[in-house]
Amino acid sequence: MTGVTIGDVPTVALPAWGRSVGFVSPQTHIFDTPLITQSGAVLPPPWQIAYETYGQLNSDRSNAILLCHALSGDAHAAGRHSPSDLKSGWSEPFIGPGRAFDTEQYFVICMNIIGGCGGSTGPASLDPATGRPWGSRFPILTVGDFVAAQVRLLDVLGIEQLLAVAGGSLGGMQALEWAASWGRRVRGVIALASTARSSAMTLALNATGRLAITSDPHWCGGDYYAGPPPAAGLATARRIGHISYLSAEALEEKFDRRWQESTGPQWSHAAEFAVESYLEHQGRSFVNRFDANSYLVITRAMDYFDLSARPGGWKAAFSNTSARFFVASWNTDWLYPPAESEQIVAAAQMAGRQVHYYPFASARGHDAFLLEDEQITPPLSHWLASL
């Protein structure tokens, strides 16, 4: 494969093992036939997927691992694009020579989901029919649509079957969708801190984030691309999300009741506590890199995700695959709590699938799936090697 250079890049926080993939090049594929989405709406050509790859595809094309990103992620999973990059990709500690997704053995692919804003076609893209940004006219999507688009790119890359599909959170939903809908094209399914059925709690949180966005006067029904974006609404949505990614323990450990600058109350509504300041920063930096309409589309797709509602219910969910499952949960994850991972495990077992389940302990809440590489890597490396 082109576009991948292996080199040693020092990262700020060196992982416990392995090396970085070094410099990588973003890639894009443009499709010239439509994508029919689950709602019936059509994404007309040209539409595109932004992606990156790490490692080399072997001669029999049997070593490909598709890594799916979560709500705020993109195709840039590992390495750096240029020496001036301050940060590596979002899954850096897991991808590289000697890491869980060992680029000396595996060919790792990460694609930005359609509907996103990281280079794949989404609401900020131009509708070819009008020449204007799609905005709210962009099709409402499902996790099934995200995956159907991924299948199209794998066809282009000539990969008939994935060694594994992996992801955490929304990434895990995509991995499970692969098992449910494209079961013969995947040998291993890795779902971290995820669910097969969005809960009432996640529906409630997503809807409240969307309300913050659509209440922002700059949202303009989704047609804000010529003016200022609905920044305050998106920041509020991101903060709601961010709180749900952290456990009470993690917040306490990181911030406690520390004052940001003072040593006591300043008697104001401004950010006085460190945790307030942190959330302000998170909201601001998200607004600079994310499109509010993508936030609406992606959270709605998450809402609709429920493998148990399909014909045959839980029992049939994974009956069309012979894939093996690697499932992990974290005890302080209140967004996708262990019980929901255990539902995945139960469904896979009902279908006679082999499942490895790791109920990890960590103070880090939902974000543990991104951070606890030392917990995940040994069992995951071992499991991948056994596929």
Place this chain on the structure above:
Amino acid sequence: MTGVTIGDVPTVALPAWGRSVGFVSPQTHIFDTPLITQSGAVLPPPWQIAYETYGQLNSDRSNAILLCHALSGDAHAAGRHSPSDLKSGWSEPFIGPGRAFDTEQYFVICMNIIGGCGGSTGPASLDPATGRPWGSRFPILTVGDFVAAQVRLLDVLGIEQLLAVAGGSLGGMQALEWAASWGRRVRGVIALASTARSSAMTLALNATGRLAITSDPHWCGGDYYAGPPPAAGLATARRIGHISYLSAEALEEKFDRRWQESTGPQWSHAAEFAVESYLEHQGRSFVNRFDANSYLVITRAMDYFDLSARPGGWKAAFSNTSARFFVASWNTDWLYPPAESEQIVAAAQMAGRQVHYYPFASARGHDAFLLEDEQITPPLSHWLASL
């Protein structure tokens, strides 16, 4: 006392025991001397407290119970104001003849906190110096200020010592503040689903709700009283709060993934799921009865509440009272989890206080303190009788 009529009023959901107090009259006391707040800011006269009472004060004035309301509450704790009232007060199942706060034995007082919007002086009141609503110029308050104002009204009512002070959530903080700062004026302290130290999680949630309000273009720096209120921002804040009051279990039990009107996705960002519709309703109805500036002031006071930060720390928190403590928590309350009630218990025990602690189980999350009257009433009645 005037203003209280005992009568039997049928309520929609009849509690398991006892009767309603029937019709009650809202009362107001206007103070003609300033209230100096903890920040040093002065609330000049005339300022007022709205309150209600239930039952009769006995001749030695020893049977008064002060019930403190939570963030969204007011002075109307029980009964109805008129036959056209559709709902009783917020603490209806707990107040009345034969109920936990038995109005045949006790004289129950409930006051709207200052800074609120239920009849007591708050940001929507007129600043006597300018004749305009206070808005953002209203003093930033603390839970100590709420309680100091309550003390002023008890002085007016001639009540030297309370039999008990009670509350859940922010109401519990006020009860604990009574014990910490006015310890000789209270014999019993009842703190339900509360904390003596606002956690990083509650700081994060409160700050995000405030951001939603202050980002609303109708907020206008707090001077919105002549125009439309920041309704969308306040609704978002309320929804964030409401989610935190419910457990994942309660949401699942109440709403599951039920569609509101359809039998499947309508491919829109509108409220399609029942839980979305419910939150929309909660947001809307809150906006009709609550003032956004009060939401800012009250949540900030909650943020500042930390008895452990005072001189002497936890050990000294309750060293100036001989009150007995009744503390209750609920296992699914993730806003004020049992561990925080246990911190209250530990602090009270360090001060040599007698404590009854009830770690209840319920699926209802934080809201359990308002709803689980069947759990709370027997031990609470018994404990009150022993005071």
